[in-house]
Amino acid sequence: MTTVATSAPRRSSGQLGRRVRIVTGVAVTLLFLFPVFWMVLTSFKHQVDIFTSPPKFFFTPTISTYVEYFRRADIERRLINTVIVAAGSGLLSIVVGTMAGYALARIRIRGAATFGVLILLSRGVPPIALAVPMFLVARQLGLTDKHITLILAYSTFLIPYVMWLMRSFFLSLPRELEESAMIDGCSRYGAFFKIIMPISLPGLISTLIFSMILAWEELLFALVLTNRVASTIPVAIAGIAGDTINGANWGALTAVGTITVVPVVIFALLVQKWLIQGLADGATKG
Amino acid sequence: MGTVDIRNIRKSYGNVEVLHGVSLHIRDGEFVALVGPSGCGKSTLLRMIAGLEDITAGDIVISDRVVNHVAPKDRNIAMVFQNYALYPHMNVRDNMGFALRQRRMPKPEIESRVDNAARILGLERLLDRKPRALSGGQRQRVAMGRAIVREPNVFLFDEPLSNLDAKLRVQMRSEIKELHQRLKTTTVYVTHDQIEAMTLADRVVVMNGGVIEQQGSPLELYDHPASRFVAAFIGSPPMNFIEGTVVNGTHVRLEDGTTIHVPVTNLGGQARVTIGVRPEHFELSNAGWPATVSVVEPTGSETQITARMSGQIVRILIRGRTFVRPGEVIHLTVPPDLIHIFDDSGTPSIHAITRGIKQHA
Numbered sequence: 001m002t003t004v005a006t007s008a009p010r011r012s013s014g015q016l017g018r019r020v021r022i023v024t025g026v027a028v029t030l031l032f033l034f035p036v037f038w039m040v041l042t043s044f045k046h047q048v049d050i051f052t053s054p055p056k057f058f059f060t061p062t063i064s065t066y067v068e069y070f071r072r073a074d075i076e077r078r079l080i081n082t083v084i085v086a087a088g089s090g091l092l093s094i095v096v097g098t099m100a101g102y103a104l105a106r107i108r109i110r111g112a113a114t115f116g117v118l119i120l121l122s123r124g125v126p127p128i129a130l131a132v133p134m135f136l137v138a139r140q141l142g143l144t145d146k147h148i149t150l151i152l153a154y155s156t157f158l159i160p161y162v163m164w165l166m167r168s169f170f171l172s173l174p175r176e177l178e179e180s181a182m183i184d185g186c187s188r189y190g191a192f193f194k195i196i197m198p199i200s201l202p203g204l205i206s207t208l209i210f211s212m213i214l215a216w217e218e219l220l221f222a223l224v225l226t227n228r229v230a231s232t233i234p235v236a237i238a239g240i241a242g243d244t245i246n247g248a249n250w251g252a253l254t255a256v257g258t259i260t261v262v263p264v265v266i267f268a269l270l271v272q273k274w275l276i277q278g279l280a281d282g283a284t285k286g
Numbered sequence: 287m288g289t290v291d292i293r294n295i296r297k298s299y300g301n302v303e304v305l306h307g308v309s310l311h312i313r314d315g316e317f318v319a320l321v322g323p324s325g326c327g328k329s330t331l332l333r334m335i336a337g338l339e340d341i342t343a344g345d346i347v348i349s350d351r352v353v354n355h356v357a358p359k360d361r362n363i364a365m366v367f368q369n370y371a372l373y374p375h376m377n378v379r380d381n382m383g384f385a386l387r388q389r390r391m392p393k394p395e396i397e398s399r400v401d402n403a404a405r406i407l408g409l410e411r412l413l414d415r416k417p418r419a420l421s422g423g424q425r426q427r428v429a430m431g432r433a434i435v436r437e438p439n440v441f442l443f444d445e446p447l448s449n450l451d452a453k454l455r456v457q458m459r460s461e462i463k464e465l466h467q468r469l470k471t472t473t474v475y476v477t478h479d480q481i482e483a484m485t486l487a488d489r490v491v492v493m494n495g496g497v498i499e500q501q502g503s504p505l506e507l508y509d510h511p512a513s514r515f516v517a518a519f520i521g522s523p524p525m526n527f528i529e530g531t532v533v534n535g536t537h538v539r540l541e542d543g544t545t546i547h548v549p550v551t552n553l554g555g556q557a558r559v560t561i562g563v564r565p566e567h568f569e570l571s572n573a574g575w576p577a578t579v580s581v582v583e584p585t586g587s588e589t590q591i592t593a594r595m596s597g598q599i600v601r602i603l604i605r606g607r608t609f610v611r612p613g614e615v616i617h618l619t620v621p622p623d624l625i626h627i628f629d630d631s632g633t634p635s636i637h638a639i640t641r642g643i644k645q646h647a
Binding site: 174176177179180181182183184185186187190195198199 | 336337338357358359361363364365367368369371373374375384385388389432436
């Protein structure tokens with residue numbers, strides 16, 4: 001009897017804890033997903049349905065906002081621009097950052113540690129402080145409103161990010177792998193490309209994904225450095241939200257917002273396998 | 287043909303010198319073990335032979351070619367690492383063939399060499415597995431296979447067995463020895479385990495603090511340790527050291543005042559001496575050095591006794607069984623030719639150096 005009495009509350013408290021965890025998890029997920037859900041919902045409403053009180057969950061959907069703003073806000077070109085800039089800066093940063101991270105992790109360079117910390121510290125400067133000087137430099141070089149300008153600007157914060165992630169990944173790999181490859185007939189470059197790169201692929205891809213998402217949603221530099229030709233989606237959203245003449249057009253905002261989010265979600269779902277594997281690999285290897 | 291000639295090698299990291307001028311000649315086909323406590327420089331020396339560490343001063347010559355500035359890949363050496371360093375994304379076959387592919391050897395030749403090595407090591411059925419699907423012992427074998435297919439001038443082993451459990455270690459030890467007898471490739475083997483060094487090597491090089499303390503065949507080191515360090519390092523369980531003061535030439539007074547007779551012709555003029563006796567060289571008798579038994583550990587084939595002699599702990603190894611009990615006072619004798627005498631500086635006295643080796647019953 002006594003054993004039952006003592007073990008029963010413990011078991012039920014375990015079950016209770018489990019329930020609390022599940023409920024909390026669901027609540028947090030809903031909390032994060034609701035604005036997204038509301039955004040998608042609103043984007044399909046007629047203008048008259050948007051501000052009804054109480055809010056309508058059931059209404060006649062329309063894609064008129066999408067059709068209109070695809071034309072008016074030049075969404076198609078901005079989408080293409082965003083893809084070019086996100087892919088370009090992501091790829092550039094992964095190439096440069098990976099090599100820099102490898103050098104910092106493996107090659108004995110005098111002052112390498114200081115150098116690495118300095119690069120990281122550069123991320124401590126608020127982007128707003130860099131935006132104006134960057135604009136002046138870009139104008140001086142005749143580079144305003146060009147894809148390459150944004151790609152380079154984004155690389156300034158993506159490269160340190162990639163470098164530090166990949167550096168710790170490389171540090172977790174046993175040094176003997178490269179040494180063995182070098183004895184087996186590789187140069188250091190050969191060892192890097194034939195042995196280290198294939199092993200690092202999952203970590204590399206997850207870092208690439210995070211970098212591209214960061215570039216995808218960047219607003220400040222895009223706002224300052226582009227005008228029309230190379231302008232990206234976040235700039236379009238800011239433009240709609242900050243329309244002082246007509247006021248914020250919520251239908252348009254939610255429609256363009258949905259367009260921004262959907263490619264990222266599709267992309268994340270496609271590479272999900274790599275993402276999870278990459279994170280786990282980085283954590284447990286070595 | 288694989289000789290290794292190490293000429294007055296020095297290695298410094300910044301201002302810290304870790305190798306203080308090491309010279310060693312390794313003959314073709316010889317199996318040399320570098321052994322010593324951690325930090326003695328043995329691994330650094332091996333990595334310098336491999337070309338993984340720069341040489342601060344001196345020359346390394348492999349097969350009559352100075353290789354000081356030759357890249358590791360051009361030294362025609364193969365190395366087995368402590369953690370095996372198998373390429374995790376390649377299966378066993380590709381791991382073993384990697385070096386040959388790097389040399390652009392024709393495919394059929396690579397295949398026949400890999401198959402041959404796999405047969406020698408019993409890896410035939412594992413060739414398509416990835417390293418992560420192998421046990422520790424199998425991984426170790428693949429690492430050796432990767433070295434074998436190269437048919438190099440020199441094999442370098444860096445503590446290859448220390449990640450294995452005790453039983454597997456003994457098994458792999460004899461496999462390595464068998465392999466060497468079969469291939470007769472010059473081998474340099476680094477280990478901190480003196481048993482491994484003694485059982486495997488033609489010649490054991492004992493290193494300590496960045497210098498070679500002594501080198502010789504395993505039994506030479508066992509019989510004639512050139513310093514107290516080597517005496518303590520070689521042999522298991524380790525040699526007993528009993529410290530005392532010489533009185534009238536053939537007696538030594540221990541710390542508590544007990545005087546023991548040391549049956550050697552000359553203890554030297556040293557006031558303070560250290561008497562070294564291996565545990566297996568003690569004999570129990572009715573008269574001799576008195577000691578009080580504290581622990582008796584029978585293993586069946588032999589019995590290890592721990593006893594106290596004037597406050598100093600001595601270990602005694604008796605072949606077979608014995609009936610001594612803890613607390614009992616026993617008397618120990620040692621055949622005169624098996625007593626080592628070290629002077630204050632830890633170097634053997636004249637007696638120990640000139641002592642002839644006699645068969646121990």
